[in-house]
Amino acid sequence: MPLNDQEPLRCEPHPPPCASSPRLRRLRQVIIDEGIKIVETAGNNPGPVIKQLKAANTTILHKCTTIRHAKSAIKLGVDFLSIDGFECAGHVGEHDITNFILLSRARQDLKVPFIASGGFADGQGLAAALALGAEGINMGTRFMCTLEAPIHHKVKETIVNAQETDTALVLRRWKNTSRLFANKVTQEALKVEKESKTGEFSEIAPFVSGKRGREVFLNGDVDFGVWTAGQVIGLIHDIPTCAQLLTRIEKEALQAMDRTRSLYSDAPQSKL
Amino acid sequence: MPLNDQEPLRCEPHPPPCASSPRLRRLRQVIIDEGIKIVETAGNNPGPVIKQLKAANTTILHKCTTIRHAKSAIKLGVDFLSIDGFECAGHVGEHDITNFILLSRARQDLKVPFIASGGFADGQGLAAALALGAEGINMGTRFMCTLEAPIHHKVKETIVNAQETDTALVLRRWKNTSRLFANKVTQEALKVEKESKTGEFSEIAPFVSGKRGREVFLNGDVDFGVWTAGQVIGLIHDIPTCAQLLTRIEKEALQAMDRTRSLYSDAPQSKL
Numbered sequence: 040m041p042l043n044d045q046e047p048l049r050c051e052p053h054p055p056p057c058a059s060s061p062r063l064r065r066l067r068q069v070i071i072d073e074g075i076k077i078v079e080t081a082g083n084n085p086g087p088v089i090k091q092l093k094a095a096n097t098t099i100l101h102k103c104t105t106i107r108h109a110k111s112a113i114k115l116g117v118d119f120l121s122i123d124g125f126e127c128a129g130h131v132g133e134h135d136i137t138n139f140i141l142l143s144r145a146r147q148d149l150k151v152p153f154i155a156s157g158g159f160a161d162g163q164g165l166a167a168a169l170a171l172g173a174e175g176i177n178m179g180t181r182f183m184c185t186l187e188a189p190i191h192h193k194v195k196e197t198i199v200n201a202q203e204t205d206t207a208l209v210l211r212r213w214k215n216t217s218r219l220f221a222n223k224v225t226q227e228a229l230k231v232e233k234e235s236k237t238g239e240f241s242e243i244a245p246f247v248s249g250k251r252g253r254e255v256f257l258n259g260d261v262d263f264g265v266w267t268a269g270q271v272i273g274l275i276h277d278i279p280t281c282a283q284l285l286t287r288i289e290k291e292a293l294q295a296m297d298r299t300r301s302l303y304s305d306a307p308q309s310k311l
Numbered sequence: 312m313p314l315n316d317q318e319p320l321r322c323e324p325h326p327p328p329c330a331s332s333p334r335l336r337r338l339r340q341v342i343i344d345e346g347i348k349i350v351e352t353a354g355n356n357p358g359p360v361i362k363q364l365k366a367a368n369t370t371i372l373h374k375c376t377t378i379r380h381a382k383s384a385i386k387l388g389v390d391f392l393s394i395d396g397f398e399c400a401g402h403v404g405e406h407d408i409t410n411f412i413l414l415s416r417a418r419q420d421l422k423v424p425f426i427a428s429g430g431f432a433d434g435q436g437l438a439a440a441l442a443l444g445a446e447g448i449n450m451g452t453r454f455m456c457t458l459e460a461p462i463h464h465k466v467k468e469t470i471v472n473a474q475e476t477d478t479a480l481v482l483r484r485w486k487n488t489s490r491l492f493a494n495k496v497t498q499e500a501l502k503v504e505k506e507s508k509t510g511e512f513s514e515i516a517p518f519v520s521g522k523r524g525r526e527v528f529l530n531g532d533v534d535f536g537v538w539t540a541g542q543v544i545g546l547i548h549d550i551p552t553c554a555q556l557l558t559r560i561e562k563e564a565l566q567a568m569d570r571t572r573s574l575y576s577d578a579p580q581s582k583l
Contacts (some may be wrong), residue, residue, distance in 0.1 A: 081438050105476070126398070126409040137398040137409040139430035139439070140475045140542045146435065147546065158411035163418065167411070167439035169571040204377070270412045274419065293575060299441040300568045 042105045063088070072093040079121065080112075081130075089115045101157060102112050102177075113151055120145065120153040127157025128180050128269035131208065131218050139171070146172025154250075155261025160274040163289025166299070169292075180269040186280045191259030194266070194276050209247060209265070213240055220268040222261055222286030224251075335360070343367040348432060350394065351383075353402075360386045374428060375450075378416045385423055388542030392417070393401040393449050399429025400541035401453050402482065403490050411443070415439025418444025432546040438571070441564075452541040458552045463531030466538070467550045475545025481537070485512055489519075492540040495535055496523075 067088060070078060080088055081102040093116050101112040102121040108119050125131050136144075138158050145153045155168035168176050182188060184198045197220070203311035207221040209228050209234055212235075213287045219225045228246035235242045251264025268289025279287070339360060340352060340454035349501050352360055353374040361371055365388050372394040373384040381392050394417045396410025397403050407415075417425050427440035440448050454460060456470045469492070479493040481500050484507075491497045500518035506512045523536025551559070 114437075124409065124411065125407075128411055134476050136475050136542060136545075137396065137411065137430060139396065139410050139436065140398055140545055143433065143435060143546050147548075151387040158409060161415065161444050163415060164411065166442035166571060169574060170438035170442055171435050174574075203408050203416060204406050247357060270408055273408075273412060273416050276419075295442040296568070296572045296575065297440060300572060302441060302446075303565060303568065 067091055067127075070097065080117070083115075085112065086115050089117060098156075104130070104141075105134050105136065106141070106148060106290060108132075109145065109153075111150055117151070119174075120149065121153055121156045122153050122173070124155075124157040126270040128206075128218050128267040131157075131216050133211070133214055133216055140166075141167060142171040142173055146182040149282045157269055158271050162293070163295045164274075165288055165292040166295035170299075180267075180271050181275060182281070183268075183283070184275050184278055185284055186278055187223050190256035193259035194256060194261055197261045198275050199277065200267065200308065201268070201272040201275075203270045206268050206270055210243070212238065218267060218269060219265045220261070220272070222265070224262060224265050228265065237276075253291075312573065340362055352389070357389075358387050361389060372426075376402070376413075376559070377406050377408065378413070378420060380404075381417065381421055381425075385421065389423070391424065391446075392421065392422055393428045394445070395427050396427075397431040398542040400478075400490050400543075402486050402532060403429075403537040404427065405483070405488055410440075414440060414443040414445055429541055431542050432543045434560040434565070435567045436546075437560055437564040437566035452539075452543050453547060453556070454553070455540075456547050456550055457556055458550055462528035464550075465531035466528060466533055469533045470544050470547050470551065470556055473540070473544040473547075475542045477544060478540050478542055482515070484510065485515075490539060490541065491537045492533070496537050497537070500537065522549075 067119075070092065070247060075097060077098045077100060078092055079100045085101060089101070089112075091249045092099055098119075099117045100119050100121055101109075101117040102123050103109045103112055104125075104127075104153045106124045109122065112120065120136070122141050123132075124141050126138060127134045133182075138155060142153075142155055153172075154175040154177050155171070155173040156179075158164065159168065159176040159178050160181040165176050182197065183190060184195045188195065201220070205221050207225050207229060208216050208217050209219055209225060210217050210231060212232050224246055228243055231243045231246060247265050253264075255261055255263045255266045331388075333444060342364065347369060349370045349372060350364055351372045351374060352364075357373060361384075364371055370391075371392050372388045372393055373381075373387075373389040374395050375381045375384060376395045376397075376399075381394065384392065384545070394413050395404075396413050397407045398410060401490065410427060413516075414427055424446045425444075426447045426449050427443070427445040428451075430436065431448040431450050432453040437448050452470065456467045460467065473492070479495050479497050479501060480488050480489050481491050481497060482489050483505060484504050495520055500515055502514045503518060513533070519537050524538045525536075527533055527535045527538050
């Protein structure tokens with residue numbers, strides 16, 4: 040889970056999250072006291088968090104949805120980056136750059152290593168991310184759909200039955216765009232967002248409550264609140280154990296690499 | 312160029328393009344008379360075109376932005392598909408599924424071979440598309456930025472100087488969404504689209520004129536009209552010859568494949 044000061048879905052676009060809030064200060068102290076070695080940061084204004092954790096010799100991975108934000112994070116001293124494409128779950132940013140573009144831009148332009156986030160569920164995706172220059176992949180939605188994931192089985196079944204077209208972007212009007220599973224509440228929130236005459240955030244707030252969203256994972260009523268899901272839900276068709284999933288991904292990645300390379304072996308080599 | 316009955320940017324969302332229009336009938340006849348072997352179709356209602364061309368033994372490649380459309384095209388008898396992700400130039404469709412998702416869905420679900428369109432400019436992208444299951448890539452924006460491309464040099468220079476964030480989606484309100492270079496006219500069109508009280512297409516039509524867009528390529532005034540560009544403009548940094556570009560892509564793809572495979576060679580193999 041990214042280290043920021045927010046509910047699973049941030050419901051208050053203004054003011055921005057405050058790095059000096061009591062909850063975040065406590066979280067940082069626990070991380071330092073427990074000697075956590077690697078922390079992922081995300082969101083705006085990570086400077087103070089990064090500074091404090093770096094002073095405690097923590098390795099920092101920062102997640103970002105644009106190259107501009109990645110470069111700012113590098114200046115702040117992060118050790119590596121998580122490049123998060125438009126296909127991802129949750130906060131997609133406001134520029135909608137897909138991972139095919141974003142990972143290549145990262146390879147071309149950034150001087151630190153990066154992993155790929157958003158859109159990954161299998162070994163073919165891993166092989167593709169590596170080809171684009173990433174050092175690995177980051178999976179959220181896919182791990183929600185494993186036997187071990189501490190969420191209600193009905194949520195996992197819902198992911199298995201979903202299509203890649205079953206997500207929606209909400210809160211763009213408030214520059215806080217989030218990709219959510221397109222359930223009833225999400226559709227209602229979108230209607231309010233589109234039709235509100237005032238543009239007051241308070242009109243949509245009840246529909247995007249993070250508290251109700253968390254309840255979904257406990258009670259299994261997938262329409263009880265909003266919950267995040269990436270477009271990758273269209274690629275997920277079963278609920279394996281984490282071990283089964285990782286073994287399968289490793290095998291698929293190797294097969295994809297070997298297939299890809301073999302497509303070329305038959306071609307004439309002389310031109311190179 | 313896709314075989315349909317439209318200007319480079321389709322300016323009339325209603326009625327849909329008519330497969331029996333005189334211009335399209337003439338185009339089809341020329342294709343048949345000249346013995347063209349492979350044709351790319353795109354857009355709605357390709358059935359009649361596909362039927363006539365298949366009867367003339369033409370191989371049909373159909374471009375689509377959703378798996379649902381791909382399946383319809385397969386039923387109509389197309390030979391292979393071009394899977395076109397949200398990052399592409401021009402008509403992106405209305406579902407905004409990125410190529411990382413769409414290509415994997417195609418691999419999982421379609422029984423015909425496919426190539427990848429939208430987001431490709433280099434060999435790393437080619438290697439990634441192959442890993443996801445594609446048989447090759449389709450490049451539009453990248454070829455615009457070659458020495459041989461018959462468009463004004465200033466357009467090519469504009470692409471070289473552009474960022475991946477310099478495109479915009481226009482005409483979503485009319486379910487005819489197009490990704491355009493975010494120049495002055497595109498921004499004006501977006502303003503009209505957002506603010507129009509009537510929602511009449513005639514209000515935006517002058518801003519998205521395909522005729523003025525074509526003029527851009529002749530006169531080099533990149534703000535004279537709207538013109539399509541993919542997010543891939545952020546990955547394009549030079550104006551090579553086509554031969555130089557293809558040789559480079561081949562080399563980059565092989566290097567990417569070899570790097571990717573070598574990342575794995577050091578890991579223990581026994582688990583597989």
